[in-house]
């Protein structure tokens with residue numbers, strides 16, 4: 437496998453910090469903690485400034501600029517079911533409408549609220565979940581409620597269809613665009629999740645201080661972009677997000693910028709991104725920049741051992757490479773010791789730091805085991 441440690445047996449090998457650092461050095465990543473003026477990022481104030489620079493780089497070269505017009509958001513509940521999941525939750529189907537001085541757009545999503553007795557007066561923590569389907573899969577939905585969380589389930593294509601349609605549909609028509617640095621569809625899905633957050637902040641049943649944005653695969657990429665741009669999310673969760681998500685491009689196995697620049701996915705990013713096909717070493721960023729944008733809040737990256745296309749090792753290393761940003765704020769990023777003591781990074785969830793990580797054994801999938809670890813992490817950190 438070109439330039440990477442092949443996943444498989446090596447994945448379960450113990451990796452010390454020294455080995456991680458050596459591997460990161462080998463990948464020759466752009467420096468996260470070096471400001472544009474050449475000075476070192478030493479403290480929180482420096483990191484705040486550096487995050488602004490990183491945001492610019494990522495908007496220009498990766499996700500594109502999302503519109504930053506003032507926006508007002510309203511939600512209208514059109515269906516309310518008092519006894520979802522056998523009486524354990526209330527389900528609401530809500531039409532969300534948001535307006536800027538120039539345009540308006542609507543999409544609907546489903547909100548599942550645990551019964552009042554299940555949460556304190558500050559409200560329930562919520563998962564703003566970007567999903568592939570219209571309703572949450574039966575299993576996880578009920579378990580999420582049983583664990584005391586609310587769930588706002590957004591079916592992503594309600595926001596904008598996932599196809600190369602010249603941005604002619606859905607939020608693709610929301611504002612004028614250029615072929616270079618205008619938002620791609622990851623940005624549109626992220627923007628939709630942020631509008632859901634506008635609405636949820638005004639619901640007394642929801643704790644606006646404990647909102648997580650989450651997605652799997654391409655929607656894990658969108659969740660990371662959302663959490664990077666919208667600081668109201670106390671936690672950002674990516675599951676098997678791979679290339680264009682959590683995984684470092686440099687030294688990666690599986691998917692590369694050249695793959696992502698093809699018909700099925702080029703529209704996820706801004707136009708400038710595809711210029712790096714076959715030239716990843718020239719990118720002024722790598723994906724640890726994206727992860728670092730969530731600092732000093734909480735971030736959770738979940739991988740699967742046989743997800744070679746996404747490359748779990750490069751997702752893990754990206755978390756390690758982003759850790760310095762968290763440390764500059766005085767909080768720990770990824771802490772690997774607990775896993776290493778158990779005989780290897782991937783075998784134990786790493787839940788101590790502001791970056792949580794686990795690697796499930798198996799292929800590309802968001803499963804019950806993933807949800808279980810993620811909910812445990814949320815409970816442990818109160819996010």
Ligand code: GCU
Nearest residue numbers: 652653654655677678679691
């Ligand atoms: C493809 C694509 C990935 C993406 C995945 C998905 O495999 O290459 O980048 O994450 O689809 O979203 O399911």
